[in-house]
Amino acid sequence: MRIVDLLAPEAIELGVSVASKPDAIEKLISLHEGAGNLNDVQAYREAILAREAGGTTAIGEGMAIPHAKTDAVAKPALAAITVPDGVDYEAPDGKPSNLLFMIAAPSDGDVHLEVLARLMTMLMDVDWRNELLGAKDAQEFLKLIDDKEREKFPEEPAEEAPAAAAPAADAADHIQVLAVTACPTGIAHTYMAAEALAQQGEKMGISIKVETNGSGGAKNILTKDEIAAADGIIVAADKNVEMARFEGKKVVITKVADGINKPEELINRAMSGDAPVYHHTGGGGAAAEESAEGESLGRQVYKHLMEGVSHMLPFVVAGGIFIALAFLIDTIMGAPQDGNFGSNTAVAAWFKGIGGVSFGFMLAILAGYIGQSIADRPGLLVGFVGGAMAAAGCTFAEPAGQAVSAGFLGALLAGFAGGYFMLWFEKVCEHIPQALDGMKPMLIFPLVGLAFIGLFMCAVNPFMIMLNQAIADFLTSMGDAKILLGLLLGGMMAIDMGGPINKAAYLFGLASIENGNYDMMAAVMIGGMVPPLAIALACTLFKDRWTETELKSAPVNYIMGLSFITEGAIPYAAADPLRVIPACVCGSAVAGAISEFFGCTLMAPHGGIFVFAVVGNWPMYLVALACGAVVGCLMLRVLKKPAEKA
Structure with missing residues (x-):
């Protein structure tokens, strides 16, 4: 499969005039729709807008690559427009965008991903981009793409990694700089950052190897020997990547956009040693490390909280609907609105029981994934148990729980306290003899974490229960x-x-x-x-x-x-x-x-x-x-x- 197999002539429009970013998005979506690439236009539009809400997909240098991976896509495809006057697409460099590709990727199947990766790497060639902007019609536009792909990737099998992920120069002894690139969708920015770093390394005469963590999985994976011998390491990622392998190495950690826009600066930092020595704490990978260096405490807390909420919501939504259906069924059946309302009929009782089970996981899931977001896997058990203890209202006097819950606030406290405790304890355990490393995740972390959260929640739950009850009483009395x-x-x-x-x-x-x-x-x-x-x-x-x-x-x-x-x-x-x-x-x-x-x-x-x-x-x-x-x-x-x- 080649790029032109994904880009139909009817999905290309040259010399377009668009007034705004939403206008450009609608134009590209309409091209996809006209080419028969979508099975649900509205759902695809929502996916595109949701991706843009998380940060602009404008790359800078006149390019924008809006993209979405969703079931609304009928087949993997591209749409493209050129905008001679440019459009404000909120690019990081403040420049208008005049070359826009929109990627439509289906949720299942990865055959097309390497093809898209090729396009991303090709777009880093400024002269070739200018040729695309000067194309007279769709056929010339497609020919330029096909010629460039055959030149850069001659008869390359789809399963091979793109050139951007290969060393930029032959190194006699070792590769000087290693890099990892990743973005949330793993379609566009991942490969463009890889190509930019590879090109810059070649210009500077520095050997470089880039591992890409795209939607098709990690490619061109860095080996232990390469990591041990490297002079510097760059991680340009907007999602979690495997970081434990870089223990003790100087690592430049930044966002993926910097890999595209600031490759020379990143390579110079890596080569000069202008980066902190990385010590793995079990936290959430690159994103968490960057947060620790460049984000406010409030922003970090917000991200951990949203991680818990996003995992909790399916349990609450599905469980809440089932419980509400139980009440609706009893109402339709004319059942009395007594203490058994919602379970007076067999069908209603089934819905209420299943919904209650789902609903019952709410606080444990919330706290568990907050803990995991902070401290990685060791934080999951501690947060999960702490959330369950908050829901049960466990105290020293009633260790098995009681009728009154510590509620949502108790679960939040459990997640954050448990997560940060485990983050601290993992640092303490760095001094344990290496021979005991295998015991940490299976024995030491769970036992110490469980003991801590058990004591902590039994101590704070009475106060959280009182606070929770006071809030409930206040709302009831309003x-x-x-x-x-x-x-x-x-x-x-x-x-x-x-x-x-x-x-x-x-x-x-x-x-x-x-x-x-x-x-x-x-x-x-x-x-x-x-x-x-x-x-x-x-x-x-x-x-x-x-x-x-x-x-x-x-x-x-x-x-x-x-x-x-x-x-x-x-x-x-x-x-x-x-x-x-x-x-x-x-x-x-x-x-x-x-x-x-x-x-x-x-x-x-x-x-x-x-x-x-x-x-x-x-x-x-x-x-x-x-x-x-x-x-x-x-x-x-x-x-x-x-x-x-x-």
Whole structure:
């Protein structure tokens, strides 16, 4: 398979004029759609937007490579456009992008990955990029690609690694610099960074070997002998890679974008020894090490917390829906709403039992994966057991647990305390004789970690139980004041649309579910649904306030809003934050307040309109959603000025 097998002529458009990044994305998606590369256009669009929300895919030097790996892709494919005037794609160098490829990769199958890797390495050739920009038509564009690929990779089997991953020069005794590149999707940046480092090494006369950790797995893997003999090591990665092998070596650890944009600087640092000696602590690999050097403590805590939440959510969502279905079934069957409500009928009892089992893992999974994010595998057991002890309410007086739980806050404390304890203990164990290394992961770490978390949780759980109970009592006693809380939570969901404030409100809703206060989660979800709906409605009713590109993309936000994907509003908020964000906050706050006023409840913390059947008082929940969307829409009409038409 060659690159031209993935790039159809109908998926190429040259000399395009696009006004913005969203406009460019839509153009590329439409080319994929027209070429029959997608089986679900909306799902693919969401995957692309989600990838962009995590950081721009613009490389710099006029290039952007948006990409997504998803089941929405029918077959591996490329789409390409050239933009003579350039488009602001939020590139790291601030320059407009004029050559854009969009990669559509299916979730299963890796045959195409090496082919895409070739394209990424070829794009590092500036002269060849200029030839592509000067192509007169799609056929010339394809011929330039095919000729370049055959020149650079003559009859190379697909399973071989790309040239970027090979040594840049022959070394008499050893390879001077070793490097590892990796990005979250493993499709674009991984190979471009590898090629940039290889090219720069060749220019400098320095032998270099690059290991790529792409979607197809690690290629050109560094050997023990190479690592031992290397003068310097570079790890340019935005995801965890195997780091223990670099113990005692000077390692330059940075983000993958620096491998593309700053290869000379990285190689000079590696060769000069301007890097700290790496000591493996069992933490989360390259990403964790970079965090320790360059990120604030708050950012590190946030990343560990999100690691726990992301693993916990499937248990809560599925379990919550099953429990809610149990109540719905008993309601339909006319069962009495007594102490057995939700399990009066056999079917309802089955749903409630299975849902309860899934739900019961919530705190243990949360704490376990926070611990693992901090201390790698040794932190998993400690966090998991600590979370389970928080859920059970274990104390010295009641070591087997009691009826009152330490709740969400107790699990958070267990995850962070257990994780950081194990991180510290691993450093202590560095001085243990090497002959005992094999006993550390199977005996020493588990025993010491379990003893610590057992003592720690039994000591702190009484205080966490009191705090948890006080919060629950306060929420129960709020009465009409809950409307203000609903207003606050709903508004927070729209302030940064997926950012830390949005996540804080969402976590509060999750914690409230664990405490049995399901109305808070209802206010949170409806607050997150309003911004895309308000924007879509405003684009429908007040077309003079929006650009042609924004109007064209607006209908998608109806679907994203109803699906509880707040991020659909981000492109509009980014284009005009001082007007769009306040309008969305107002609409979301109104929706959250109305939801609380009518006592709407939600046991499933995700799903949007698809879980409305299990919402308590769902008719008024719909009313709250409609009111919030209308208020946000009207605020947009008032705040936004008429758009300038091209």
